Amino acid sequence: MLGKKNIKGRIGFAIAILLLVSFSLLPFAQILSTSLKHQYDWGNPSLIPQSINLDAYKELLGLTEAEKVEIPAAIQKILNNPKLSAEKKQAIAAKYTANDNLFPFGKYMLNSVIFSVGAASFSLVFSVMGAYSISRLRFKGQVVIQRSVLFVYMVGGVLLMVPLYQMAMNVGLASSLWGSAFCLFLIYIVQTLPVGMYMLGNYFRGIPFALEEAAMMDGCSRKEAIIKVVLPLSLPMLATVFIYCFIIGWNEYLFASVFLKQYPEFHTLPLALQELFVSKNAIWDRIMAASMLTLAPIVICFLLASRFMKGGKTDGGVKE
Amino acid sequence: MTPLERAEARFGWKLVAPTIAILGLLILYPLMYNVYLSFFDVQLNGSKTFVGIENYIKLLSNSDYYSAIATTSLYLLGTVVGTTLLGLAMALLLRDPFMGRGLVNAAIMLPYVAPVISVVFGWQFLFDPISGVVNYLFVDLLGLWSERSNLIGDPDSALWVVVLFDIWKHAPIAYLLILSKLVSISRDQYEAAAIDGYGPIGRFFHVTLPELYFVLATVVLLRLIWNLNRFEDVYLLAPNVETLPIFTYYQAFTGVIDQGLAAATSVIQLGVLSIFIWFYIKKIMKW
Numbered sequence: 001m002l003g004k005k006n007i008k009g010r011i012g013f014a015i016a017i018l019l020l021v022s023f024s025l026l027p028f029a030q031i032l033s034t035s036l037k038h039q040y041d042w043g044n045p046s047l048i049p050q051s052i053n054l055d056a057y058k059e060l061l062g063l064t065e066a067e068k069v070e071i072p073a074a075i076q077k078i079l080n081n082p083k084l085s086a087e088k089k090q091a092i093a094a095k096y097t098a099n100d101n102l103f104p105f106g107k108y109m110l111n112s113v114i115f116s117v118g119a120a121s122f123s124l125v126f127s128v129m130g131a132y133s134i135s136r137l138r139f140k141g142q143v144v145i146q147r148s149v150l151f152v153y154m155v156g157g158v159l160l161m162v163p164l165y166q167m168a169m170n171v172g173l174a175s176s177l178w179g180s181a182f183c184l185f186l187i188y189i190v191q192t193l194p195v196g197m198y199m200l201g202n203y204f205r206g207i208p209f210a211l212e213e214a215a216m217m218d219g220c221s222r223k224e225a226i227i228k229v230v231l232p233l234s235l236p237m238l239a240t241v242f243i244y245c246f247i248i249g250w251n252e253y254l255f256a257s258v259f260l261k262q263y264p265e266f267h268t269l270p271l272a273l274q275e276l277f278v279s280k281n282a283i284w285d286r287i288m289a290a291s292m293l294t295l296a297p298i299v300i301c302f303l304l305a306s307r308f309m310k311g312g313k314t315d316g317g318v319k320e
Numbered sequence: 321m322t323p324l325e326r327a328e329a330r331f332g333w334k335l336v337a338p339t340i341a342i343l344g345l346l347i348l349y350p351l352m353y354n355v356y357l358s359f360f361d362v363q364l365n366g367s368k369t370f371v372g373i374e375n376y377i378k379l380l381s382n383s384d385y386y387s388a389i390a391t392t393s394l395y396l397l398g399t400v401v402g403t404t405l406l407g408l409a410m411a412l413l414l415r416d417p418f419m420g421r422g423l424v425n426a427a428i429m430l431p432y433v434a435p436v437i438s439v440v441f442g443w444q445f446l447f448d449p450i451s452g453v454v455n456y457l458f459v460d461l462l463g464l465w466s467e468r469s470n471l472i473g474d475p476d477s478a479l480w481v482v483v484l485f486d487i488w489k490h491a492p493i494a495y496l497l498i499l500s501k502l503v504s505i506s507r508d509q510y511e512a513a514a515i516d517g518y519g520p521i522g523r524f525f526h527v528t529l530p531e532l533y534f535v536l537a538t539v540v541l542l543r544l545i546w547n548l549n550r551f552e553d554v555y556l557l558a559p560n561v562e563t564l565p566i567f568t569y570y571q572a573f574t575g576v577i578d579q580g581l582a583a584a585t586s587v588i589q590l591g592v593l594s595i596f597i598w599f600y601i602k603k604i605m606k607w
Contacts, residue, residue, distance in 0.1 A: 013413070013418075016413055017413070017414075017424060020410065020413070020424075020428060021424060021427045021428065023488065024427050024428045024430060024431055024488070024492075025427055025430065026446070027431075027439050027442035027443055027446060027488075028430065028434070028439070028442065030442045030445055030446055030453070031438065031439070031441060031442040031445075034445055042451045043450060043451045045453050045456040045457075126338050126339050126342065127339070129335040129336065129338065129339070130335060130336045130338070130339035132335060133331075133332045133333075133335035133336040134332075134336060137328050137329070137331060137332035137335070138325070138328060138329070138332070139328065139329035139332040139333060140329065142332070145336060145340065147601055148343070148348070149339075149343070150597075150600075150601060151597055151601070152343050152347040152348065154545050154546075154593070154597050154600070155347060155351065155549075155590070155593065156546070156548070156549025156550070156551070156565070156593075157549070157551065158549045158551050158565040158568060158569070158586070158589075159351065159354070159549065159586045159589060159590050159593070160346075160347065160350050160351070160354075161568075161569070161572060161573075162354060162357060162362075162568075162572050162579050162582045162583050162586060163350035163351070163353040163354040163357060163583070164346065164350050165572075165579075166353070166357060166362065166366060166579065167349075167350060167353065169364075169365065169366035170366055186342075186346060187346065189342065190342055190343065190346040190347060193339060193342060193343065194343070197339065222331060247433060250435060251435040251436055251437070251552075252552075253436065253437060253551075253552045253555075253556060254551050254552060254569075257573075258573060269435075269437065270435065270436070270437035270552075270556075273437050273438075273441075274437060274556060277441070284445065284451075287441050288441060288442075288445070291437070291438035291439075291441045291442065292438070294435055294437060294438045295434055295435060295438040295439075298433055298434060298435055299430070299433075299434070301433075302429070302430070302433045303426070306426065306429070
């Protein structure tokens, strides 16, 4: 249709593809390139570094030797005082050996993993139950529930940030560290649950009911039929939904900033990276290396998911 | 109702109950609570004083609110048109199988799945006034601009950077939606049109476009719904572009905090959003 038969058409086609792919990948190439460059090389428009610099990665992954910080002699004297409790000594020593410039990337990554994997798991369980119910069982009020799910699915987080924050404040959760973390966890479940239900609902509808019926004829209860027939058949979709929910949690910034900004030890990657960017420790190669490392798990998940997704690619298309 | 049906209904409710509880408590209730809050002067620590419709009066007499509406409108216009056109172009280009299509597909889907927080830094670097490739290209190489400029630093040009960013990030999903419809158009229709004497362009307007009408409307509506509330993509790339969500965020959590005013802004925005969603459910939904 695009006249690919003649030489001119072929060349035009190849150029168009090349432009498209470059447009899509240029920012990624820029991140990778800058993360590997030495500072003197940043202004060089070429994407290929003059020499490879892995310092930023080493630093983020904690592979560099911890710099020995000299404890001043006066302080050392205090530390040698036998009257001081061991605890206090440690606290004082920590003050002098702590490296403020360090960006504890591993900790942030662990936080992100806990939040997004945890929320995605809960979300998957609830959405399997909910999606089966509204797609397979018949009861009054089903249509209303279906439409409500679709509605809440499209209400963005921005409209909920003030009331959710105030609710958390009213019940006293927002003022403590664990309370805030718990709130954020619940919010991630809520943000991913509708998309999971939507995708799974569409999928369950495509599984022939006769299969379940056969299992029930053989003496399975409905519950057993779900576990033994429907779920195994849906494995690829379950994986896709899980990955999808995981990505949503991994990428989330708004609520993390509302609830966790004041608790640096619980920062997730998006929040930590943004804080790093606006702080005095922002150096391009460090930021870019952190970006690459934040990106990597998602790219891997995506490549895994796209293998599962061959069939119903647009199922998740309405959510982002 | 037979006992069997009743058992099925009970089972159905049991399965969906946790979902209803969670969504009700954390989405539907907050939306209503938000309306309630919009009539109060709300402090960050949770204390409230009733002020009637004062928040709405304050909001509607605030010129910043109108400029946020204008910015949002431009943002929506730019992103909806851009994403739909690019998505359509991509779908037409990649419709027929060719060698390496899988790889090309993976490459163009990448922006869509990548975390916003990572890719914004790449974009910021590209537009950096000192080291950025964009300035290098337009100033040093092509000579189109007389001097290097900070495109993201200036809110007027930053808006268009943000629009371009959104197109880059979300054209892939438009592409997937359009492609799935495009491949279902039968060859016969094209052959019939060819016999009628239509060239490639004529066939596009007489066969492809009418067939795609519905899916294009879907794409436009979905972009409107998602982009009206888009926060991260704008705030993290260029916090100086004040679309409505960012305006609300600033009211609620930074500077002179006025959560009641933010609630009022959200209420109005929910009203507009509900119209879009109503359209979507009525006209497009497959459920």
